[in-house]
Amino acid sequence: MRLWFIFIGIVAYGLTGGQSLRTNENNEFAENVFHLSEVMLHDVANPPAAGRFYAYCALAAYEVTIADQDDTNISSHFRTDPAFVLPKVFPGWSKSFCAQYAMLEVGRKIMPSGYLLEENQKKLINLYKQKYKLVGKQLEANKMFAINIADQVVKFASDDGYQKLSTLTRYRPTSKEEGRWYPTPPEYMGAIEPEWKTIRTFFLDSANQFVQSAPAKFSQEKESSFYRQMKEVYDTTKRLSSEQKEIANFWDCNPFAVSFSGHMSIGLKKISPGGHWMGITGIVCNQKRISFDSTVLIHAMVALTLHDAFVSCWDEKYRSDRIRPETVINKYLDPTWRPLLQTPPFPEYTSGHSVISTASAEILTYYFGGNLPFVDTSEEFFGLNPRSFQSFRQASGEAAISRLYGGIHFRDAIEVGQQQGRSIGNFILGKIKGN
Numbered sequence: 001m002r003l004w005f006i007f008i009g010i011v012a013y014g015l016t017g018g019q020s021l022r023t024n025e026n027n028e029f030a031e032n033v034f035h036l037s038e039v040m041l042h043d044v045a046n047p048p049a050a051g052r053f054y055a056y057c058a059l060a061a062y063e064v065t066i067a068d069q070d071d072t073n074i075s076s077h078f079r080t081d082p083a084f085v086l087p088k089v090f091p092g093w094s095k096s097f098c099a100q101y102a103m104l105e106v107g108r109k110i111m112p113s114g115y116l117l118e119e120n121q122k123k124l125i126n127l128y129k130q131k132y133k134l135v136g137k138q139l140e141a142n143k144m145f146a147i148n149i150a151d152q153v154v155k156f157a158s159d160d161g162y163q164k165l166s167t168l169t170r171y172r173p174t175s176k177e178e179g180r181w182y183p184t185p186p187e188y189m190g191a192i193e194p195e196w197k198t199i200r201t202f203f204l205d206s207a208n209q210f211v212q213s214a215p216a217k218f219s220q221e222k223e224s225s226f227y228r229q230m231k232e233v234y235d236t237t238k239r240l241s242s243e244q245k246e247i248a249n250f251w252d253c254n255p256f257a258v259s260f261s262g263h264m265s266i267g268l269k270k271i272s273p274g275g276h277w278m279g280i281t282g283i284v285c286n287q288k289r290i291s292f293d294s295t296v297l298i299h300a301m302v303a304l305t306l307h308d309a310f311v312s313c314w315d316e317k318y319r320s321d322r323i324r325p326e327t328v329i330n331k332y333l334d335p336t337w338r339p340l341l342q343t344p345p346f347p348e349y350t351s352g353h354s355v356i357s358t359a360s361a362e363i364l365t366y367y368f369g370g371n372l373p374f375v376d377t378s379e380e381f382f383g384l385n386p387r388s389f390q391s392f393r394q395a396s397g398e399a400a401i402s403r404l405y406g407g408i409h410f411r412d413a414i415e416v417g418q419q420q421g422r423s424i425g426n427f428i429l430g431k432i433k434g435n
Helices: 021-043 047-065 095-110 114-130 136-157 162-167 225-238 242-250 273-287 292-320 325-332 352-368 392-405 411-433
Strands: 003-006 258-261 264-268 374-376 387-389
Touching: 021 047, 021 095, 021 114, 021 273, 021 292, 047 095, 047 136, 047 273, 047 292, 047 352, 095 114, 095 136, 095 292, 114 136, 225 325, 225 392, 225 411, 242 387, 242 392, 273 292, 273 352, 273 374, 273 392, 292 352, 292 411, 352 392, 352 411, 387 392, 392 411
Parallel strands: 003 264
Antiparallel strands: 258 264, 374 387
């Protein structure tokens, strides 16, 4: 059977144009975050790996923006001090050029197909030559400035444990024990990133800092919590409203989705959950027309939070190692049942989208407030209609419940995942605020 990957689309930021330098620079930055996402789609980057890529790329951009400031660096609150030495700014220094070039340079060096970003770096150079008259020795000095910072970030990334993952013991499903995770249809892929808990965090003290309550114990007793939750997934997906289906598809964000046509399987490339929240960040930064420095800072904070939230969530996933609804429903209730969404290839508890969406919403609420209406156009290029929200927390709540509508999570994984994400987001904010 041949596997074909069709490029369906990528996150769109829904940005509105503006004539001010601030708006132009923010649009340029969002476009280059888009190019990072584009490469991740090409590589079919899994959710935690995508979170890592966004984090280091955004960190490089942020470090550039503080080179002319004396304020405390957010990296001073990291679990491990990166000890970056920022080069001195100079006449003709372009903060916006260097931040974007450094971000692309890190992506070029740490992403499997990062070489694809070389073309975007060339486009960035041509843009700044034509639009901002950055040429000759000034251009070269700016490139060297950006590369200096990018190289330091890449070096910092090189010892976070990522390179050792392939050397660790391979995961094997414990299929003989009831209630444990087992690969699901249609591709029955092996477990994704079972040792992600070994990746170094930025802010969290450890991967298991926010261990949550254990999931409901597997049971087929009709009065048990597990059975009731299993039946809830089954019954809910049988009577979904059109809006519930729309919600589930809007927040699907499954880079492993596969469609079948005859004997051919077709990989449907979709943005990761973290990519969706990076998209929301870009939308709102441009909606509020904030400064370039603030735009980069907030992107970096969301990206770093995504990274730590994925480490924490994946630690729990492989600790509890819980079965997916599709497996247990097919065995005990209805062998013909299929969820609305394809089940991702890793254990069920806690819900990754619930964790990272709630954590991201806490970060964005801190910077923009708890009552900021926005239109999320992140999925337009997938043929899905935009959705309107009154707050980031409303959006994260919808992302969480979408997993029940999609038939891929039990309720306790969703609700405990939200608690986990909230704890992570508030802990990170506490560090930043000096609490």
